[in-house]
Amino acid sequence: MTVRDTHLEASVVPEIETVTMAMAMAMLSEALRKGWKNFTDCPLYGMFFGGFYVVGGLLIYILTTMTGETYWVFIAGFGFPLIIGPFAAIGLCEISRTREKGERVKFVPLLAMAYRQRNRQLPSMIMVVLLIFMFWAFGDVVIFNHRDGYATFA
Numbered sequence: 001m002t003v004r005d006t007h008l009e010a011s012v013v014p015e016i017e018t019v020t021m022a023m024a025m026a027m028l029s030e031a032l033r034k035g036w037k038n039f040t041d042c043p044l045y046g047m048f049f050g051g052f053y054v055v056g057g058l059l060i061y062i063l064t065t066m067t068g069e070t071y072w073v074f075i076a077g078f079g080f081p082l083i084i085g086p087f088a089a090i091g092l093c094e095i096s097r098t099r100e101k102g103e104r105v106k107f108v109p110l111l112a113m114a115y116r117q118r119n120r121q122l123p124s125m126i127m128v129v130l131l132i133f134m135f136w137a138f139g140d141v142v143i144f145n146h147r148d149g150y151a152t153f154a
Helices: 003-010 021-041 043-067 072-100 107-119 122-148
Strands: none
Touching (some): 021 072, 043 107
């Protein structure tokens, strides 16, 4: 096989299968069924990751109420889940992967997997999400300040 033959083989585009709405709904149904099975079989792990959302939401509410800047509840409340989402996704995917291999899910390896992601794509993903959140928050502050009659950032 020559270099030219290798190049031709690498440039062949595989056929792309068309996904119908029925196929998409079947895949979604299967994913939800498997996710629910993971949660019912290992509820503490799901509550552990869900607890971050609860604690974060309570902290946002308490801080904004204490400072009197209650409009921040809406800004932070919509942006906060985006920041926690990548961590929860890693943890929940690791639970599914471990269970599919037939292994028992344990906290230490689960948290170690999340920690190992620091050298992969997670930091860049977090930076993109934080950048989007900063634009979201800036836009909301401008809108709320304009609506309430405060000076904008001119």
